[in-house]
Amino acid sequence: MSEYKSFVQRIGLVGISNLLISLSALIFIPIITKNFSIGDYGIWAQVNTTIALIPNIANLGLPYTMVRFLSAENDKTKIKESFYSMLAIVFASSLLISIILIIFQNPIANALFDGNIQVLYIVSIISFFACMNLMIISFFRTFQQIKRYSLFLILQSYVGLMLSAYLVLTGYNIETVVLGLLTGYLVVFIVMVLLIGNYLGFDIPKFKNLKEELNFAIPTIPSNISSWIVDSSDKYVIGIFLGSAAVGYYAPSYAIGSILLMFLSPFAVMLPAVLPKYFEKGDLNKVNEFLKYSMKYFLLITIPGGFGLSILSKPILMIISTNEIAMNGYLITPFVCLGAIFMGIYGIINNILILEKKTKILGKLWIFVAILNVILNIFAVPYIGIIGAAIATLISYIFAFIITTVHSKRYLKLPFEYKSILKIIIASVIMGIFLLYMKPVGIIAILIVILIAVVIYFGVLFILQGINKEEFNFLKKMIG
Numbered sequence: 001m002s003e004y005k006s007f008v009q010r011i012g013l014v015g016i017s018n019l020l021i022s023l024s025a026l027i028f029i030p031i032i033t034k035n036f037s038i039g040d041y042g043i044w045a046q047v048n049t050t051i052a053l054i055p056n057i058a059n060l061g062l063p064y065t066m067v068r069f070l071s072a073e074n075d076k077t078k079i080k081e082s083f084y085s086m087l088a089i090v091f092a093s094s095l096l097i098s099i100i101l102i103i104f105q106n107p108i109a110n111a112l113f114d115g116n117i118q119v120l121y122i123v124s125i126i127s128f129f130a131c132m133n134l135m136i137i138s139f140f141r142t143f144q145q146i147k148r149y150s151l152f153l154i155l156q157s158y159v160g161l162m163l164s165a166y167l168v169l170t171g172y173n174i175e176t177v178v179l180g181l182l183t184g185y186l187v188v189f190i191v192m193v194l195l196i197g198n199y200l201g202f203d204i205p206k207f208k209n210l211k212e213e214l215n216f217a218i219p220t221i222p223s224n225i226s227s228w229i230v231d232s233s234d235k236y237v238i239g240i241f242l243g244s245a246a247v248g249y250y251a252p253s254y255a256i257g258s259i260l261l262m263f264l265s266p267f268a269v270m271l272p273a274v275l276p277k278y279f280e281k282g283d284l285n286k287v288n289e290f291l292k293y294s295m296k297y298f299l300l301i302t303i304p305g306g307f308g309l310s311i312l313s314k315p316i317l318m319i320i321s322t323n324e325i326a327m328n329g330y331l332i333t334p335f336v337c338l339g340a341i342f343m344g345i346y347g348i349i350n351n352i353l354i355l356e357k358k359t360k361i362l363g364k365l366w367i368f369v370a371i372l373n374v375i376l377n378i379f380a381v382p383y384i385g386i387i388g389a390a391i392a393t394l395i396s397y398i399f400a401f402i403i404t405t406v407h408s409k410r411y412l413k414l415p416f417e418y419k420s421i422l423k424i425i426i427a428s429v430i431m432g433i434f435l436l437y438m439k440p441v442g443i444i445a446i447l448i449v450i451l452i453a454v455v456i457y458f459g460v461l462f463i464l465q466g467i468n469k470e471e472f473n474f475l476k477k478m479i480g
Helices: 004-033 038-058 062-068 076-103 105-110 117-142 146-169 173-199 208-218 220-242 244-263 265-280 286-320 324-327 331-353 359-384 386-408 418-438 443-463 469-479
Strands: none
Touching: 004 038, 004 146, 004 244, 004 286, 004 469, 038 076, 038 117, 038 173, 038 220, 038 244, 062 076, 062 117, 062 208, 062 265, 076 105, 076 117, 076 208, 105 117, 117 146, 117 173, 117 286, 173 208, 208 220, 220 244, 220 359, 220 386, 244 265, 244 286, 244 324, 244 331, 265 286, 265 331, 265 386, 265 418, 286 324, 286 331, 286 418, 286 443, 331 359, 359 386, 418 443
16 A cells, blocks of 8 residues: 555645746736736747647657666666756757758748747747756656655746746846746756766766667657647747737637646656556556546546536636636637647557657657647648647547547456546536536635535545545555
8 A cells, every 4th residue: 555655645746846936837827917918918929839749859758768767766877867868868859950050040030920030039948958957856756755856847838937937027028028038947957967966977978878868769759749749839929920919819718628638747757656666566457546536536626527617617707817718718628628638648559659669650650640639730720720720639639639548458458447537527417518508707715616626526426436435545654
């Protein structure tokens, strides 16, 4: 039971961290939307989209490779050799991409930032540190130093956003506000380098095991880039066809729906670090148990969360943005919520293929899904607007879920409990009917209605025995 207790506690820690990070982004939305034009907010959204993309390319799949290859390693010499070799490769590729951004500054700035060259320069610097930080922070994830991992994620988010918020409120322009983001990445980079240097010491990379590591990592690059394309390229397509203002309408609603993905993050962080130990020992029952409970608790939260966020999207947007954004964007949220649930299910199931080292399947899948998503966006956005982008993303996630499920069931039992899922859906529908009837307006009313809705959901679930006594006691022992 101790390993389950440790697993759940770490899941909870990462979950709280991601909640805080998600809240920081949501808190910043009203600050920037109420002080800048929708076009400037669209530029801000494109900045964050770009910073999310570049590490998926520059890191060459090596952060995830480090987790897979080093999580069970105890020899500090081997750890040092592999870590610094991978870090050197990431340094070179990150620097190269930043230089490419500057070389092609005019077309990139025109396409993404309404021709703002200064923003592009700042983004190229932030992107370099974002790439390095992702690689370095994965060190703490690999060796399950989850407190440090969580702390650095929070600091990276809050230091930059707090300074950016100050710059917005004191009247600085969008270029200076974007520059504020750099501080968070830079501060965290310096602290992490000092900590790891103190623990491992510094060494010159020898690249001894790099071939094997790259053989695992390279096939994940298409998956990483393609999953970003599905998740974020819609903002680029909207910007190209409809302009930055349309991105400004789309991004807040998308951010609300994407809240559900923060509940995947703890499992995405912990499962790849925990499962290989049992898989390598041949303890498939333990692997199945971790996957089953992960799926159960993910759906237990995200299905009712999807109903709630979809129904309350408009009043929430009225609070955190402007009436104009709320009226133009609230219908986006239901599609994003449903897509996030399918993406979360995929994110748990794909651990089966990763354990079997079938990363090529995931790479090919996401290449196809990315192409499908771009085609759907190009055809849908010009004709039905930003809703077309949301529908395209949903279709893409459903397709990825189906294909991954088909392949994964060849190797391990799928972690679904269909009766339990049905009970969760029924309880969520009843809760949703209550929310539709109440139609709350204002932050106090929304919070009260949410609290009552949560009680209704768990009350109905308890009556339906959606969580049995064994599961309740299991979770209680793990947590307490």
